[in-house]
Structure formats: structure tokens, C-alpha cells
Amino acid sequence: xxxxxxxxxxxxxxxxxxxxxxxxxxxxxxxxxxxxxxxxxxxxxxxxxxxxxxxxxxxxxxxxxxxxxxxxxxxxxxxxxxxxxxxxxxxxxxxxxxxxxxxxxxxxxxxxxxxxxxxxxxxxxxxxxxxxxxxxxxxxxxxxxxxxxxxxxxxxxxxxxxxxxxxxxxxxxxxxxxxxxxxxxxxxxxxxxxxxxxxxxxxxxxxxxxxxxxxxxxxxxxxxxxxxxxxxxxxxxxxxxxxxxxxxxxxxxxxxxxxxxxxxxxxxxxxxxxxxxxxxxxxxxxxxxxxxxxxxxxxxxxxxxxxxxxxxxxxxxxxxxxxxxxxxxxxxxxxxxxxxxxxxxxxxxxxxxxxxxxxxxxxxxxxxxxxxxxxxxxxxxxxxxxxxxxxxxxxxxxxxxxxxxxxxxxxxxxxxxxxxxxxxxxxxxxxxxxxxxxxxxxxxxxxxxxxxxxxxxxxxxxxxxxxxxxxxxxxxxxxxxxxxxxxxxxxxxxxxxxxxxxxxxxxxxxxxxxxxxxxxxxxxxxxxxxxxxxx
Amino acid sequence: xxxxxxxxxxxxxxxxxxxxxxxxxxxxxxxxxxxxxxxxxxxxxxxxxxxxxxxxxxxxxxxxxxxxxxxxxxxxxxxxxxxxxxxxxxxxxxxxxxxxxxxxxxxxxxxxxxxxxxxxxxxxxxxxxxxxxxxxxxxxxxxxxxxxxxxxxxxxxxxxxxxxxxxxxxxxxxxxxxxxxxxxxxxxxxxxxxxxxxxxxxxxxxxxxxxxxxxxxxxxxxxxxxxxxxxxxxxxxxxxxxxxxxxxxxxxxxxxxxxxxxxxxxxxxxxxxxxxxxxxxxxxxxxxxxxxxxxxxxxxxxxxxxxxxxxxxxxxxxxxxxxxx
Numbered sequence: 001x002x003x004x005x006x007x008x009x010x011x012x013x014x015x016x017x018x019x020x021x022x023x024x025x026x027x028x029x030x031x032x033x034x035x036x037x038x039x040x041x042x043x044x045x046x047x048x049x050x051x052x053x054x055x056x057x058x059x060x061x062x063x064x065x066x067x068x069x070x071x072x073x074x075x076x077x078x079x080x081x082x083x084x085x086x087x088x089x090x091x092x093x094x095x096x097x098x099x100x101x102x103x104x105x106x107x108x109x110x111x112x113x114x115x116x117x118x119x120x121x122x123x124x125x126x127x128x129x130x131x132x133x134x135x136x137x138x139x140x141x142x143x144x145x146x147x148x149x150x151x152x153x154x155x156x157x158x159x160x161x162x163x164x165x166x167x168x169x170x171x172x173x174x175x176x177x178x179x180x181x182x183x184x185x186x187x188x189x190x191x192x193x194x195x196x197x198x199x200x201x202x203x204x205x206x207x208x209x210x211x212x213x214x215x216x217x218x219x220x221x222x223x224x225x226x227x228x229x230x231x232x233x234x235x236x237x238x239x240x241x242x243x244x245x246x247x248x249x250x251x252x253x254x255x256x257x258x259x260x261x262x263x264x265x266x267x268x269x270x271x272x273x274x275x276x277x278x279x280x281x282x283x284x285x286x287x288x289x290x291x292x293x294x295x296x297x298x299x300x301x302x303x304x305x306x307x308x309x310x311x312x313x314x315x316x317x318x319x320x321x322x323x324x325x326x327x328x329x330x331x332x333x334x335x336x337x338x339x340x341x342x343x344x345x346x347x348x349x350x351x352x353x354x355x356x357x358x359x360x361x362x363x364x365x366x367x368x369x370x371x372x373x374x375x376x377x378x379x380x381x382x383x384x385x386x387x388x389x390x391x392x393x394x395x396x397x398x399x400x401x402x403x404x405x406x407x408x409x410x411x412x413x414x415x416x417x418x419x420x421x422x423x424x425x426x427x428x429x430x431x432x433x434x435x436x437x438x439x440x441x442x443x444x445x446x447x448x449x450x451x452x453x454x455x456x457x458x459x460x461x462x463x464x465x466x467x468x469x470x471x472x473x474x475x476x477x478x479x480x481x482x483x484x485x486x487x488x489x490x491x492x493x494x495x496x497x498x499x500x501x502x503x504x505x506x507x508x509x510x511x512x513x514x515x516x517x518x519x520x521x522x523x524x525x526x527x528x529x530x531x532x533x534x535x
Numbered sequence: 536x537x538x539x540x541x542x543x544x545x546x547x548x549x550x551x552x553x554x555x556x557x558x559x560x561x562x563x564x565x566x567x568x569x570x571x572x573x574x575x576x577x578x579x580x581x582x583x584x585x586x587x588x589x590x591x592x593x594x595x596x597x598x599x600x601x602x603x604x605x606x607x608x609x610x611x612x613x614x615x616x617x618x619x620x621x622x623x624x625x626x627x628x629x630x631x632x633x634x635x636x637x638x639x640x641x642x643x644x645x646x647x648x649x650x651x652x653x654x655x656x657x658x659x660x661x662x663x664x665x666x667x668x669x670x671x672x673x674x675x676x677x678x679x680x681x682x683x684x685x686x687x688x689x690x691x692x693x694x695x696x697x698x699x700x701x702x703x704x705x706x707x708x709x710x711x712x713x714x715x716x717x718x719x720x721x722x723x724x725x726x727x728x729x730x731x732x733x734x735x736x737x738x739x740x741x742x743x744x745x746x747x748x749x750x751x752x753x754x755x756x757x758x759x760x761x762x763x764x765x766x767x768x769x770x771x772x773x774x775x776x777x778x779x780x781x782x783x784x785x786x787x788x789x790x791x792x793x794x795x796x797x798x799x800x801x802x803x804x805x806x807x808x809x810x811x812x813x814x815x816x817x818x819x820x821x822x823x824x825x826x827x828x829x830x831x832x833x834x835x836x837x838x839x840x841x842x843x844x845x846x847x848x849x850x851x852x853x854x855x856x857x858x859x860x
Contacts, residue, residue: 195806
């Protein structure tokens with residue numbers, strides 16, 4: 001063993017030399033960036049790396065509210081026109097200057113389609129059928145066919161690329177090699193080694209001021225335990241998604257710091273509203289007509305039968321925020337009056353009896369086992385709680401790559417262009433990336449409509465004209481105060497009706513070595529700019 | 536001879552073809568990758584567009600024919616995730632996996648052979664019993680658990696070795712190798728040892744069994760009677776006969792080791808093909824999964840073919856359909 005020890009000594013000496021001269025931040029991340037082309041996907045794991053290198057017209061603050069990015073200001077000229085003033089004096093990483101041509105180029109590139117991209121954010125441009133014109137070097141106008149309030153929030157999803165460096169490059173490939181990976185952001189591309197690391201270095205000319213880190217390294221470590229071990233032995237300075245079971249020990253350990261913030265991801269249970277639901281049967285195993293989920297009292301009973309505090313404390317290691325809202329506190333559209341249901345099994349049983357289901361019935365509860373924090377364990381606990389009030393619940397958990405296909409279009413009635421969901425009760429999540437509730441209401445509460453895109457996340461097929469009218473109106477109301485009022489009405493109606501049964505917002509944690517401080521973001525992204533040294 | 540080889544090549548082609556069918560349809564019945572990647576705000580129109588973009592809107596048999604046509608031109612399709620040819624991804628990651636596998640093989644032989652010989656020579660000693668117990672344990676404990684225990688011991692508790700990743704690499708004829716740098720060795724030691732355990736156990740048990748047999752064979756007695764030194768007897772006469780079954784079994788095991796590398800690579804975040812496969816399955820990157828499996832099958836078929844041809848050259852009796860005259 002002695003030769004090993006000397007070896008380690010030598011290695012640590014050689015490693016320590018460059019580190020002394022440089023401020024390096026190494027982050028162990030659960031998911032790897034699949035591409036450095038910022039128009040390739042919208043996955044958080046990808047976007048968090050892109051945002052070190054590339055910027056958007058509109059940036060987001062810690063609670064996902066729009067703030068100036070490459071645009072210094074924006075305002076509606078009339079109901080159909082938005083004018084964006086661009087930031088002057090911004091240099092690309094190669095020294096060329098940024099102007100309106102780059103913005104036009106980036107939007108044109110997206111609209112033309114990114115060849116082979118599995119999830120390009122281009123659809124953000126189709127909302128309201130946006131068109132864009134260049135007024136001068138630092139002014140552009142966005143026009144829409146109808147009033148369109150969330151232009152800024154949508155543009156916060158679209159990275160701006162340099163026209164001079166990204167024209168005619170091969171999608172994804174030339175960004176992974178670094179050829180076209182030239183942005184305006186606080187860090188510059190250094191290396192992308194799939195499976196190993198992504199490295200970025202400080203941009204000394206960033207318009208946003210001095211950057212603390214000389215170099216930031218993202219290392220993908222898929223296994224939770226390995227990621228934690230890498231933090232414990234100092235291979236990395238910081239990790240995302242520390243295993244919730246180890247949170248208490250980490251918080252007590254003086255050598256490590258844990259940062260915490262409620263995330264924008266709502267975890268909820270979605271009942272199926274079809275006339276007959278295959279997975280809801282009476283105690284003899286016959287399907288029930290009508291489907292009991294159509295009775296408001298049954299849905300409310302199911303919600304009251306869930307002990308959310310126990311799930312938080314026992315399953316989530318304290319890392320969840322029980323709720324009856326659909327966007328987290330601090331987001332545009334949050335309703336103060338909607339408080340999480342308290343655990344009340346007696347009331348639940350009384351409601352079931354009142355609805356005529358005093359004898360109970362059977363449900364199969366479906367959900368993923370590798371998508372949300374502790375998803376499989378949540379399913380088991382909820383099943384136990386429901387069984388306790390007389391609704392015998394069987395859990396069927398599956399990998400997400402199977403779950404989502406079946407959830408969205410698994411029913412035999414599905415035809416191309418018209419999806420029919422399969423499950424009668426499922427656990428899913430919805431992340432409000434835009435920091436405001438317009439598209440959360442439209443996606444989860446509005447009636448499903450393949451043509452308009454309404455209810456595209458409404459896999460229970462809930463349908464309520466009171467909500468629909470307000471959701472459609474909100475999408476056309478540019479005035480913020482007015483839109484807020486409409487959204488809060490829609491959310492209150494939908495949630496009082498138990499359109500679905502909200503459990504909690506995930507609470508995200510990061511763990512890092514002592515001496516670092518992290519101001520976390522609601523949107524789950526890990527940004528080096530949010531991390532600073534305090535030792 | 537030529538007839539035999541042609542026959543074998545034709546058989547190999549049939550096997551490959553059947554495999555493409557199985558793998559392609561197998562991978563295509565589970566889930567839809569578009570739903571994994573899509574943002575929650577991506578509506579029906581956006582989903583439809585993406586599905587068409589990835590060529591998933593065509594009927595499955597048509598997708599298969601396109602795939603087959605490209606395959607014949609040596610093109611296994613582009614990875615959904617990375618947008619580059621799946622084969623180039625595999626070849627990019629393969630050196631890391633092969634490095635791990637060969638190091639594991641070296642450790643298995645380097646440690647297993649001496650231990651097995653010792654246990655075979657002195658079967659009743661305490662040390663031999665400990666060796667045999669160790670081989671049992673190494674063979675039965677889950678690789679996953681061993682890897683984590685090693686990380687907890689050597690990285691977290693003792694802080695001697697890095698827990699994850701691959702160290703510095705050196706470019707050798709266009710292939711990145713980490714085995715030639717000190718930092719690379721540090722990173723390599725734990726995953727390679729973890730991967731070697733099963734092979735090591737096999738080597739120990741085979742060597743011991745072989746030892747017990749050979750040592751009482753007549754030619755060894757004669758050699759001793761001739762006054763040849765014990766050391767020389769061991770190194771030449773015994774070893775030669777010992778190695779035959781070991782090489783055969785290890786040859787067969789080695790394919791399995793590359794398969795087991797999936798688990799080890801996941802635990803140690805080793806950037807090899809195994810980890811790539813796991814990631815690809817997680818997001819249903821169909822072309823990449825299919826390409827990898829086809830690649831592995833191709834590798835095995837080619838290896839078997841070579842072995843068969845070699846045997847038939849060495850031993851005329853193997854030639855199927857060869858005349859008795």
C-alpha cells in the first residue's frame with residue numbers, strides 16, 4: 001500500500017499547483033448535457049450549461065421572474081406589438097460586437113427548424129405566431145396575430161447565437177466541438193467531453209461585471225450514492241440532487257453546506273375523467289358507471305385522505321412544500337388563499353359515504369419510478385393512505401420512458417393526431433418554467449384541444465367551461481394586473497373543484513463543501529454565478 | 536476449407552440479420568423518446584413536428600427498411616440525443632471500456648493465478664482456505680455493492696483514491712489512454728478491481744482444480760524422477776497444461792465482462808460505452824441503443840467466426856461436412 005500512498009501524494013501535489021492560481025468550481029450533476037447547441041433541447045441539464053455560455057434577450061431571476069438580459073427593456077407598443085431595446089456594447093467571446101442581426105438570425109434559425117433536434121424550443125415562437133423585424137441596430141419589434149402577454153417569458157427560453165459564427169454550422173455537432181460555441185455569457189467554452197465533463201472558463205469582458213470563478217467544470221455522476229461520495233471525498237465542490245435520505249447528516253456536518261429552495265415543479269395526482277375508467281373498479285372488479293372520479297366529493301375525499309406532512313417528513317427528508325396551488329410562492333398567479341388540505345380521514349370517509357361510495361372501490365395508481373424525487377415511494381405511501389379510507393389502491397410504477405408514452409396516448413382509442421390517455425389515476429409533475437401561471441393554467445386545467453394546444457398537459461381530460469373561458473382570456477390579456485386577477489380566478493375555480501389533487505412542490509437541494517455559499521434558483525438549474533466563496 | 540469458411544460467414548450474416556430484427560422491434564415497442572425530451576409546454580403540433588423530424592411517424596416496417604438500407608451502407612443512424620452518427624459515439628467511448636476491461640483481465644490473472652497455484656499446491660493450509668473463501672465471496676456478492684463499499688472505504692473514509700471519473704489521458708496513435716498516467720491509474724484502480732473480481736474468482740478456482748489434477752499426472756512424476764528442478768516443472772510443464780482451460784473460459788467470460796462494465800461504469804461514472812448505453816436507455820435514444828447492441832452482436836459473431844476458422848485450421852476434424860477420408 002505504501003507505493004499507493006506516495007502516488008497519491010505526488011498526484012495531489014501536481015493537482016494542487018494549478019488550483020492555487022485558479023478559482024475552479026467543480027459541480028457534480030445528476031444529468032449530463034446532451035448537446036451544447038442551445039436550440040437542441042429544453043432539458044434543464046442542457047440549459048443550465050448553455051446559460052453559462054449563451055444569453056437570452058430576457059433573463060430570469062432566482063424566482064424565474066423576467067429581468068433584462070441581452071435586451072435592456074421591452075414594452076407593448078399596442079396590443080399586437082412588443083418593442084425590445086437591445087443592450088449596446090456587448091461583445092461575443094471572439095470579440096465581434098452583438099447587435100439586432102444576431103437576434104434576427106437566432107429566431108430565423110429556430111423557425112427554419114433544427115435538423116434532428118429531439119426537443120427544440122422553437123415552438124415558443126409559434127405561440128401567437130410571432131414575427132420579428134429589425135428597426136435599427138439595437139431595436140427589434142415582435143408582432144403577434146392576437147394580444148400576447150407572455151412574450152418576454154417565452155423569449156427567456158431562446159438563446160441568442162452569433163450570426164457570424166453560427167451561420168451554416170452543423171446542428172449540435174459544431175457546438176459540441178466548440179466551433180460555434182461562441183456566446184455573450186459570463187463563461188466561454190473550453191471543453192466538452194461526453195460522459196466526462198463540460199468545462200467553461202471565465203469571460204473577462206462580460207458586460208455583467210467581474211466573474212468570481214476562473215473555471216467551472218460540470219461532471220455528470222448519474223448514481224446518487226457516487227455523486228454524494230464524490231462530494232464527500234472532494235472530487236467535486238458541489239452536487240445537485242443530494243439523496244434526500246442523507247440530507248439530515250449533511251446538514252449536521254460542519255464540513256458541508258446544504259442550500260434549499262422550493263422548486264417550480266408541482267407534483268400532483270391526476271384522476272381520469274373518461275365516462276368509464278379501466279383502472280377504477282368496484283370491490284368485485286367490475287368497471288364502474290359512472291366513473292366515481294367525476295364526483296367532486298370523491299376527489300376531495302381523496303385529497304383529504306392524504307397526509308402531506310408525513311410525506312414531507314418521512315418520504316422527502318423534509319424537502320417538499322405541501323400545497324393546493326399550481327405555481328410556487330413568488331410566481332405570477334400564486335393564490336395566497338389556497339392552503340394545502342389538512343389530513344382528515346374521517347371527513348374523507350364521510351364524503352365518500354355521502355357520494356354513495358361508503359363501501360369503497362378499487363383504483364390502480366400509476367406513476368414513474370425514476371422521474372421525480374422519491375416518486376415510487378410517494379406512490380406507495382399514497383396507496384396506503386387511500387386504502388385506509390376504504391379505497392383499495394394498487395400501485396403500478398414503471399420507468400419514465402414507458403410511463404409517459406402510456407400516460408399521454410396509451411389508450412386503445414388513440415388515433416394519429418388525437419391522443420387518448422390510458423391511466424385512471426396517475427402521479428405526474430408540471431414545471432412552470434416561465435415563472436408565471438398562464439401556461440400552467442392552459443396546460444393543466446384547460447380542456448384538451450389538439451388544434452389550439454389547450455390542455456396539452458391535461459392527461460386526465462378535466463373539462464370545465466368556467467376555467468376554459470378564463471384561461472383563453474388570460475392568454476390574450478396584456479395588462480398584468482388584469483391577467484393576474486383572471487389567472488387567480490381560474491386557479492381558484494379549478495382547485496376548489498379538485499381538477500387534480502396537488503401533493504407538493506418539490507424542494508430542491510444542493511450540497512457543497514463548507515466555504516461556499518449558493519443562492520439557489522426555483523427552476524432547478526445550477527449556475528456558477530449563484531455560487532460564491534465565503535471562506 | 537474455403538467451403539467451410541463461406542458456410543460460416545453465411546451463418547454469421549443470418550444471425551446478424553435476425554438480431555437486427557429482434558433489437559430494432561424490441562427497442563421500438565417501448566415508449567416514445569419524444570415524450571421524454573419534450574417540454575411540458577410542447578403542444579400536439581410541436582410533438583407531431585418533432586416526431587416527424589426524427590422519422591418516427593412512419594410505419595414501423597418502413598422505419599426498419601430504412602434502417603436496414605442504411606445499415607448495409609455502414610450507417611447505423613444518428614443518436615437522438617447528440618445528433619451525430621451512433622457508431623462514432625460508440626467508437627469514441629469504446630477505448631475507455633476496453634481499457635477498463637483489459638486492466639480487469641490483467642488484475643484477474645495477476646492476482647488469481649498465484650493464489651490459485653498456492654491453493655492447489657497446499658490445499659490444507661489455512662491460507663488456502665482463506666483464498667478459496669475469498670473466491671466464493673467475490674463470485675457471489677453483487678458488483679454494485681462491492682463498488683460502493685470500495686468508494687466508501689478508499690475515497691470517503693481514507694481519501695486515497697478519487698471516487699469517480701477517468702483521469703488524465705495520453706494520446707496513443709489517436710486513442711486516448713489513461714493507463715499511462717499516474718492520475719489515470721488512480722482513477723482506474725478501483726473500477727478495474729471491481730470489474731476483475733468475478734474473473735479473478737474463476738481463475739482462482741480453475742487454477743486450483745487444474746493444479747490438483749496436473750500435479751499427480753505421470754509426466755510430472757517422470758519429470759521429477761529425471762531430477763528436473765521443482766521450479767522449472769511448475770513454470771513449464773504444469774503451467775502449460777493449466778492455462779488451456781483458463782484461456783478458454785476467460786475468452787468466453789470476456790464478453791460478459793464488457794457487459795458487466797455497464798454496472799461498474801455507472802457507479803464510478805466511467806465514460807465508457809456501458810454508461811452511454813444506460814444513459815441512452817434512460818432517454819430511449821433508439822438509434823444509439825440499436826447501434827450498440829448490433830455492434831456487440833457483430834463483435835461476438837466475428838470473434839466466434841475467427842475462433843472457428845482457427846480451430847478448423849488446427850484440427851481438420853472440426854470441419855463440418857469435411858469428408859472422413
